[in-house]
Amino acid sequence: MQIRYLLALCLFPIYSFADNLDVATSGSQCLVTPPVAPVERIDESNAPDLKLEEIKIHSQRTEAQLGNRAKFNGNVSFSQGARRISAEEAILDQDKEQLDANGNLIFQDERFTVTAESLTAQMRSNQATLKGAQYWLHGQQVHGDAKNLEITKDNNLLLSQTNFTTCPPDQVSWLLEAKKIKIDSEEEWGEIWDAKLRIADIPILYIPYMTVPVSDKRKSGLLFPQVSSSTTNGIELALPYYWNISPEYDLTFTPHYMSSRGLFLKTEFRYLSDNDQQGQLNIEFLGNDDKLDGSPNRYLYHWQHQGAIDENWRVRANFTQVSDNNYFNDLDSEISRSTDNQLFRVGEMAYFEQDWNFSARVQDIDVLGTIQEPYQVMPQLNFNYLRADIWKNLDFSLNTELTNFTHKDNSFDTATRLHIEPALTLPIHKPAGSFTAEAKLLQTYYAQDIQSDNTQLDDNVSRTIPQIRVHGKANFERPIYAFEQNYRQTLEPQLQYLYTGHEDQTGVGLYDTAQLQNDYFGLFRDRRFSGLDRIADANQLTYGLTTRLFDESNNEQFKFSLGQIVYFEDSKVQLDESIIEDKPSSSVLAAELDMHVQSDWFLSSAIQFDTKRNDTQKSEVALDYRPSTNKLVQVSYRYVPDLLNTNTNNTVNIAQTGLRVAWPINDSLYFVGNWYYDLKEERSVETYTGLQYESCCWAARLSYHYRIKTNYDDFDNPSIESRELFESGIYLNFVIKGLGGSGPLGVADMLNDGLFSYRKPLYLRN
Incomplete structure (x- = not known):
């Protein structure tokens, strides 16, 4: 039994470069609305400096001496630029350029709203001090009280004997009390000294110093510690540190102590480059796992990168390495889940033009828990060309691939493969249906370095296979009345004839080829295997039928598809020639159903049924x-x-x-x-x-x-x-x-x- 307590009080959150900080609410009842000063609003978009802005004061009664003092009583409203003040009483000392106000006092500017018992403001320096204050930050749920609140000349807030929360005033579930808080309006961060966190009015945590965001800006500092306990890892304590290096770079370093295993160190570095490329680097290390007898050092390296160099060039890279097969099962990694057992290492560079593209790629896949590893692609070069309507609606395409297969184990066979695949396609698409005729010539050359005892393989293999595919589909529809509703029903039959020539391929090794699944849509593929090491001969007809029901709002409420392949000749090409396979005259019968049954009920089902053996090959519902x-x-x-x-x-x-x-x-x-x-x-x-x-x-x-x-x-x-x-x-x-x-x-x-x-x-x- 594993018991884990995770306290997620992230005091310095790690944002992605595109993130915004949104304080989530559960509905309109969560909104915290500050009071509004009852003064005339002005256009702030072109407001000049507050020092140069004239002062406007309105009141019911005024006592004034020219050039000296002025006293205002009754619904006093004051405005200077973006700042507005309302109070019951105000005194303006023109000589000292000082304003004192009290009684139902509300202070507002573009960043915050404050109510207070009294206010003293210096007009020349734009400073103000409010006593017995309540404050609200605009655009945030943050609000609180303060014995004294000072607005500096830089428009920052200094609060003493204060608190803040994001809860509605009548539902204060948590409250952070502090001796002093400084909110920097330019950096949009708050610094807090001598803080005490209360939950349900019970003090649970003391923090001598902390900072919190009041916008989406990132800042360096300690993240809140994560504490947990488990029978496998013991007592766990993680104390992350976030370093906001620059707007383009940041790093998070997390010492994670586990009493049963030791000190687990995790580092994540992220970067942006010219706003078109981005990536991250992760390093994790646990030396001498105490939980495992004789354990070596356990580690992870991970790097990923993607982006555009210019309008034509694209790059992509992904590399992950772990020390052992059960790394993700035992340790809380930031990279992968315990159910992932394949580590992909890919590096790719591609160039794109309107009619053609070129790419170069290297690839290595590490499968955890298996002795036999897949082949490495070192490298693979692809050139693809597509030209539409070269002559009387004919499209021409040319796909080429040059791949070098290597293996970590020197006892395995290796090979270099060149594949050239020109194709002519005649596509016709109309509302009533579609017709596609396609002719390909599959030309492949292998140069193999035979290391095994497999005497069937040849050093050099040249293979040329023609392929013809003809596919037609019709669209019929009619209005019907069913289940006391009007529907539009479609009937979409389709046929495909596929011919692929036969050539003996036993002299070719298996480097990237596997069997493909035959669901309904897979019946209309032109290949039985992935990769190019085996191209199965075919002389077959595929039939399929799909029917749909659309309601009066044109929403699809029902879809059913059924299809099967009829073989005119048995395929002679298999993945493993030593296995004698039964060669039926037809494929499995594949069916799929998606249905809005009634009201809020939905049904989905798929089945592959062997009509010769009368048994189910695969089903799900x-x-x-x-x-x-x-x-x-x-x-x-x-x-x-x-x-x-x-x-x-x-x-x-x-x-x-x-x-x-x-x-x-x-x-x-x-x-x-x-x-x-x-x-x-x-x-x-x-x-x-x-x-x-x-x-x-x-x-x-x-x-x-x-x-x-x-x-x-x-x-x-x-x-x-x-x-x-x-x-x-x-x-x-x-x-x-x-x-x-x-x-x-x-x-x-x-x-x-x-x-x-x-x-x-x-x-x-x-």
């Missing part, structure tokens, strides 16, 4: 009840037989059912629950239950998670202990809005927090 955007009940089932387990190279049958619920208990309390059960193993594979409470100024989430663990064999570290099959945990997350937190906890991430993320079964209507 989901039924949703969604009466509103924040209410959901989903029941689902999926079945996949003979699924290959890459860790054991054995096949397993997957038959799982699931239940997912997301429902508001009231306006502030939300419930989310997931449950998935393995019918074959007769055990639960994941259970998630979460309660989230959100008010105007704080949010909390309590959740329980039980799930099967993703454990991999650590081939390089055989001394590492055996791992538990399941893990469970209780988590508490807490966010105080307005102390620099990232806003409320989201219900959407609760739906996706687990092994099985939520997917709408019907995308036709939200």
